Amino acid sequence: MGHSLKICTSIDEMRAASRSALRAGKRVGLVPTMGALHEGHLSLVRAAQVSSDVVAVSIFVNPTQFGPNEDLAKYPRSFERDCQMLEREKVDVVFAPSVEEMYPMGAVTWVTVEGLSEKLDGKSRPGHFRGVTTVVLKLFHIVEPDRAFFGQKDAAQVAVIRRMVRDLNLPVEIVVCPIVREPDGLAMSSRNAYLSPEERKRALVLRRSLERVRKLVDAGQTDAAQLVAAGREEFGREIDVRLDYFEIVNPETLDLVPDISGGALLAVAAYVGTTRLIDNMLV
Numbered sequence: 001m002g003h004s005l006k007i008c009t010s011i012d013e014m015r016a017a018s019r020s021a022l023r024a025g026k027r028v029g030l031v032p033t034m035g036a037l038h039e040g041h042l043s044l045v046r047a048a049q050v051s052s053d054v055v056a057v058s059i060f061v062n063p064t065q066f067g068p069n070e071d072l073a074k075y076p077r078s079f080e081r082d083c084q085m086l087e088r089e090k091v092d093v094v095f096a097p098s099v100e101e102m103y104p105m106g107a108v109t110w111v112t113v114e115g116l117s118e119k120l121d122g123k124s125r126p127g128h129f130r131g132v133t134t135v136v137l138k139l140f141h142i143v144e145p146d147r148a149f150f151g152q153k154d155a156a157q158v159a160v161i162r163r164m165v166r167d168l169n170l171p172v173e174i175v176v177c178p179i180v181r182e183p184d185g186l187a188m189s190s191r192n193a194y195l196s197p198e199e200r201k202r203a204l205v206l207r208r209s210l211e212r213v214r215k216l217v218d219a220g221q222t223d224a225a226q227l228v229a230a231g232r233e234e235f236g237r238e239i240d241v242r243l244d245y246f247e248i249v250n251p252e253t254l255d256l257v258p259d260i261s262g263g264a265l266l267a268v269a270a271y272v273g274t275t276r277l278i279d280n281m282l283v
Helices: 011-023 040-052 079-088 128-143 156-167 190-194 197-202 204-218 224-236
Strands: 007-008 028-033 052-058 094-096 147-151 175-179 241-249 265-272 275-282
Touching: 007 011, 011 028, 011 052, 011 094, 011 128, 011 224, 028 040, 028 128, 040 052, 040 147, 052 079, 052 128, 079 094, 094 128, 094 156, 128 147, 147 156, 156 175, 156 265, 190 275, 197 204, 197 241, 204 224, 204 265, 204 275, 224 265
Parallel strands: 007 094, 028 052, 028 147, 052 094, 147 175
Antiparallel strands: 241 265, 265 275
């Protein structure tokens, strides 16, 4: 018997698969994704494999986390290819529901993490995190995983989800895996597919700004305002890249910190052409 990937498109099917695993005493790991998988996602899948008996990957481009003028319609979708990649990684179950399956007609319930959801990406993308937390809570209830795996690249998302789990007493352990980068340092992202070759080179400014600030931190600079200024200055040298934010915050609360002595998150977002990219670094 070769390994075969089970694809569940309905909530009932996914629940049944998960419950039978849990009843058999198996640990279930969930990797929530929007598909268009790359090595960053696969690093989460591998982490899940190590500490779970059954690995479920959800593939769902969640409409509620996209703003009205964002890239929902053109977000990259490659379901067949994604499944082939997951088959190779010996994933047990893919949960790939339709929008209708996940959002019944007239659904009006939202999960909102107040305060945190308005910071970093939430400030630039109003309503974004409300969509993220609602869909993630739904996935947790459908799959009932012991552990769920997220990427450090989405640092604000990680903070928001961790807070939701804590505040709502959810029986899920959140595991955060390091950023996976292309050989030249660009953080892997499904949205990198939008970049032209020229834009691809310009996109390296995100990583460069973080590296520059980290050097200053290593040299003993702790004043956040000066570090932010240095990070922003790096963008001044790059044409056709519009900085969205460069902030230094507490990684748990996402509040700005005046001083990084106690550790901090350097977070950056910028538009390279029309593509919005993010990156970050813990110091």
